[in-house]
Amino acid sequence: MATAFSAPKLAAQPFNTISPTSQHKPLISPTAASPFLGSTRKLLRLSSSSQLNLRRRSSGSVFAVSDIVKEKKSTSIPSLLITKEEGLELYEDMVLGRAFEDMCAQMYYRGKMFGFVHLYNGQEAISTGFIKLLKQQDSVVSTYRDHVHALSKGVPARAVMSELFGKTTGCCRGQGGSMHMFSSEHNLIGGFAFIGEGIPVATGAAFSSKYRREVLKEADCDHVTLAFFGDGTCNNGQFFECLNMAALWKLPIVFVVENNLWAIGMSHLRATSDPQIYKKGPAFGMPGVHVDGMDVLKVREVAKEAIARARRGEGPTLVECETYRFRGHSLADPDELRDPTEKAHYAARDPITALKKYLIENNLSGEAELKAIDKKIDELLEDAVEFADESPLPPRSQLLENVFADPKGFGIGPDGRYRCEDPKFTEGTAHV
Amino acid sequence: MLATASQRILGQSFQNIRPAVSVLRSYSSAAKQITVRDALNSALDEEMSADPKVFLMGEEVGEYQGAYKITKGLLEKYGPERVLDTPITEAGFTGIGVGAAYYGLKPVVEFMTFNFSMQAIDHIINSAAKSNYMSAGQISVPIVFRGPNGAAAGVGAQHSQCYASWYASCPGLKVLSPYNSEDARGLLKAAIRDPDPVVFLENELLYGESFSVSDEVLDSSFCLPIGKAKIEREGKDVTITAFSKMVGYALKAAEMLEKDGIYAEVINLRSIRPLDRSTINASVRKTNRLITVEEGFPQHGVGAEICASVVEESFAYLDAPVERIAGADVPMPYAANLERLAVPQIEDIVRAAKRACYRSVPLAATA
Numbered sequence: 001m002a003t004a005f006s007a008p009k010l011a012a013q014p015f016n017t018i019s020p021t022s023q024h025k026p027l028i029s030p031t032a033a034s035p036f037l038g039s040t041r042k043l044l045r046l047s048s049s050s051q052l053n054l055r056r057r058s059s060g061s062v063f064a065v066s067d068i069v070k071e072k073k074s075t076s077i078p079s080l081l082i083t084k085e086e087g088l089e090l091y092e093d094m095v096l097g098r099a100f101e102d103m104c105a106q107m108y109y110r111g112k113m114f115g116f117v118h119l120y121n122g123q124e125a126i127s128t129g130f131i132k133l134l135k136q137q138d139s140v141v142s143t144y145r146d147h148v149h150a151l152s153k154g155v156p157a158r159a160v161m162s163e164l165f166g167k168t169t170g171c172c173r174g175q176g177g178s179m180h181m182f183s184s185e186h187n188l189i190g191g192f193a194f195i196g197e198g199i200p201v202a203t204g205a206a207f208s209s210k211y212r213r214e215v216l217k218e219a220d221c222d223h224v225t226l227a228f229f230g231d232g233t234c235n236n237g238q239f240f241e242c243l244n245m246a247a248l249w250k251l252p253i254v255f256v257v258e259n260n261l262w263a264i265g266m267s268h269l270r271a272t273s274d275p276q277i278y279k280k281g282p283a284f285g286m287p288g289v290h291v292d293g294m295d296v297l298k299v300r301e302v303a304k305e306a307i308a309r310a311r312r313g314e315g316p317t318l319v320e321c322e323t324y325r326f327r328g329h330s331l332a333d334p335d336e337l338r339d340p341t342e343k344a345h346y347a348a349r350d351p352i353t354a355l356k357k358y359l360i361e362n363n364l365s366g367e368a369e370l371k372a373i374d375k376k377i378d379e380l381l382e383d384a385v386e387f388a389d390e391s392p393l394p395p396r397s398q399l400l401e402n403v404f405a406d407p408k409g410f411g412i413g414p415d416g417r418y419r420c421e422d423p424k425f426t427e428g429t430a431h432v
Numbered sequence: 433m434l435a436t437a438s439q440r441i442l443g444q445s446f447q448n449i450r451p452a453v454s455v456l457r458s459y460s461s462a463a464k465q466i467t468v469r470d471a472l473n474s475a476l477d478e479e480m481s482a483d484p485k486v487f488l489m490g491e492e493v494g495e496y497q498g499a500y501k502i503t504k505g506l507l508e509k510y511g512p513e514r515v516l517d518t519p520i521t522e523a524g525f526t527g528i529g530v531g532a533a534y535y536g537l538k539p540v541v542e543f544m545t546f547n548f549s550m551q552a553i554d555h556i557i558n559s560a561a562k563s564n565y566m567s568a569g570q571i572s573v574p575i576v577f578r579g580p581n582g583a584a585a586g587v588g589a590q591h592s593q594c595y596a597s598w599y600a601s602c603p604g605l606k607v608l609s610p611y612n613s614e615d616a617r618g619l620l621k622a623a624i625r626d627p628d629p630v631v632f633l634e635n636e637l638l639y640g641e642s643f644s645v646s647d648e649v650l651d652s653s654f655c656l657p658i659g660k661a662k663i664e665r666e667g668k669d670v671t672i673t674a675f676s677k678m679v680g681y682a683l684k685a686a687e688m689l690e691k692d693g694i695y696a697e698v699i700n701l702r703s704i705r706p707l708d709r710s711t712i713n714a715s716v717r718k719t720n721r722l723i724t725v726e727e728g729f730p731q732h733g734v735g736a737e738i739c740a741s742v743v744e745e746s747f748a749y750l751d752a753p754v755e756r757i758a759g760a761d762v763p764m765p766y767a768a769n770l771e772r773l774a775v776p777q778i779e780d781i782v783r784a785a786k787r788a789c790y791r792s793v794p795l796a797a798t799a
Contacts, residue, residue: 141531173568182567189534189571190563194554200524201559204531211537215513216484241524248519402565403603405572405627409706411606411658418657419625 081297084364090296091359091370093132094124094352095377097148100157101327103381104147104164108331112389113164116193117178120148122294122326125351126258127152129299130226133307139187139225141202144179145258146191149228154186161384167391174394175402187223195229196236199255202227203242206253206310224310225253232263234277243284243318252310254303255281257320258293264329265337281318293321294349297358324349463644471613471645472502472634475620476540478652480510483538486624489516489525490542490579499544500580500639526552526577530559533575538624543579546595546633553598560629561604574627578620581609581633582676582727583775589763594728596675599631600705600737606658607705609633611679612643615702618656626658633704635676661708663715667697670785671715673738674725675701678776682725685781694789704734712738713746720751721788725781730758752788757781 101119131152142149163170180191192198206225281288306317324346328335494507494517507515518525529539582594610616623630674682686696724735735756760774
């Protein structure tokens with residue numbers, strides 16, 4: 001990490017899991033080097049301030065819940081962040097994500113999967129930490145790195161695997177593929193290949209939730225939308241356009257930045273004038289939070305607050321999760337530009353190992369139970385692969401289906417007559 | 433069957449009106465005159481009133497009453513939650529409209545001109561048009577993108593392009609282009625009610641023109657079918673297809689041709705995608721000669737597609753090569769005389785029709 005932005009005096013810091021940030025402090029003096037990510041502790045010493053201000057301001061404030069978490073843990077009687085059931089749920093979800101992606105790699109090299117496949121190894125804490133807090137009706141909008149988001153949201157592993165094999169039993173009947181996972185049942189609305197494309201769509205989904213509550217008067221509609229995207233996307237115009245409109249109209253959305261420091265081979269620091277993405281939230285009038293994305297418990301704490309904020313109608317939040325992808329950008333990426341020490345450093349902070357350690361140390365579970373979960377997931381995946389293998393390819397007749405929602409695209413309804421000739425075609429009563 | 437009402441008003445265009453949808457109710461034959469602007473406004477008003485899920489978004493649609501006053505009065509009537517003034521963020525607000533449509537709302541997104549839709553074309557094509565296919569039917573997108581398209585008067589190269597052929601080449605989109613008030617009302621209502629993404633290409637110069645409409649058109653449940661062209665004027669010698677403003681030009685050209693004994697059949701396409709190939713081909717089989725007229729750039733244009741369709745299906749019936757009349761193959765110039773040369777004029781259509789009928793005509797520079 002330090003090598004991407006050469007700063008000799010900050011080489012190889014012993015990173016711990018806290019990354020404190022605070023808006024009101026002058027973060028960097030112009031002459032100091034600033035590979036802030038993961039080493040903000042060093043930054044803090046540079047700015048010579050010893051006290052961390054943890055008070056949350058109402059809007060536009062930037063804070064690190066990781067410090068609140070630490071405070072909570074150290075000051076009061078040690079109360080755990082999760083119960084045993086929650087812990088096991090989180091563990092199982094992360095293991096499912098990891099094992100699924102590993103299985104994808106295997107299948108790809110065996111030729112069962114093809115095209116573009118982007119794997120999520122290393123980033124599971126974000127998907128699990130956020131999506132496991134959602135209800136079924138809340139929506140998730142993702143990018144091309146969407147397999148694990150689909151799994152966390154509840155799409156069955158069988159459906160995702162078949163979709164990747166291009167079989168007709170896939171969640172999109174084989175018509176979407178790796179980058180276009182949609183499930184209206186689980187409210188996973190994509191799956192977008194273009195950088196930044198999902199953000200306005202997510203903002204629209206949040207808009208529809210607000211519209212339903214306020215205009216259509218569906219009283220209990222408090223659905224929240226999560227938009228996941230990466231560090232490279234944060235330089236795209238659409239990102240800023242949507243931060244503006246979401247804050248302007250106070251939409252129930254959480255913008256989750258999965259900052260894995262690399263956009264294919266372009267380091268975040270080489271591409272961005274100000275690499276601290278969370279600061280861009282307050283510029284538009286919403287809180288910006290930075291959290292360690294390799295620690296599922298910290299992510300979950302931040303997510304709880306951000307999602308609750310959105311549900312209460314207080315508007316959007318920008319959450320930047322610092323994370324890392326253990327594999328290349330896609331399975332076609334030779335991944336030569338990243339420094340092995342950087343990779344090793346993040347591999348040591350593997351979120352699954354960290355959670356396992358937490359569960360065992362706090363006596364929430366034992367080795368045997370966790371191993372049983374591992375085995376269960378392995379069997380689930382074997383079954384999914386078998387199911388996908390045995391599923392049929394889409395029939396020829398499927399090629400021309402689903403282009404339009406109405407059967408022939410001529411405005412003709414299912415009864416074969418023009419829709420416009422049906423006097424009951426409008427809802428409600430027309431009075432002019 | 434309704435009686436045809438024909439009226440000649442001072443300086444207005446003259447047409448035979450035959451509604452495309454026959455209804456068993458009887459209406460009085462007194463015709464009213466409304467502008468295209470009022471037709472669009474009333475269509476939006478009625479659809480918003482009938483279905484609370486319909487909402488408008490775009491730049492200046494609310495307090496400014498619409499950049500071209502199409503959405504006049506709607507903010508007052510429906511409030512700011514349903515008529516949204518957006519910041520200048522085409523990509524952003526188009527995507528927001530698409531996201532809202534994913535969840536069953538029915539946005540009508542206005543582009544101040546369709547030239548600005550290029551900033552949002554990723555969302556029109558990739559998130560709206562392709563979604564029903566990519567999700568295998570799980571997610572349909574009942575959205576309408578509307579706005580003025582094509583050349584206006586002296587607005588320069590970046591404000592004058594016609595996007596009919598760009599959008600019509602994409603599967604998953606429906607592309608409509610009205611000509612008169614009846615088209616405007618009927619097609620916009622059909623578009624809003626349609627469960628698929630519709631690109632609705634209006635024309636700025638037609639907004640102020642009045643056309644007579646029958647009472648049936650003014651009824652709040654009036655709708656025109658998507659994918660059906662209208663034969664505006666019947667003839668037997670040559671078929672002229674056109675859409676939007678060029679329909680008016682074609683009709684005037686047909687009048688001029690009639691004096692020379694050539695009876696032209698004028699087809700108002702109304703729907704660019706799906707294209708009403710059967711009406712066009714039936715007409716060509718009758719007249720054996722075809723002229724396609726459009727305002728946009730000639731290469732890969734609407735005329736090219738119609739020509740290919742006719743060659744594929746009615747080749748044996750053609751007595752003359754198909755002629756395409758299109759805009760000049762240059763970005764739109766500013767100077768008034770050059771602009772006139774860059775857009776098809778009535779004389780161009782007349783000359784092309786005469787060529788197709790093998791009458792000798794003096795050669796002149798063709799657009």
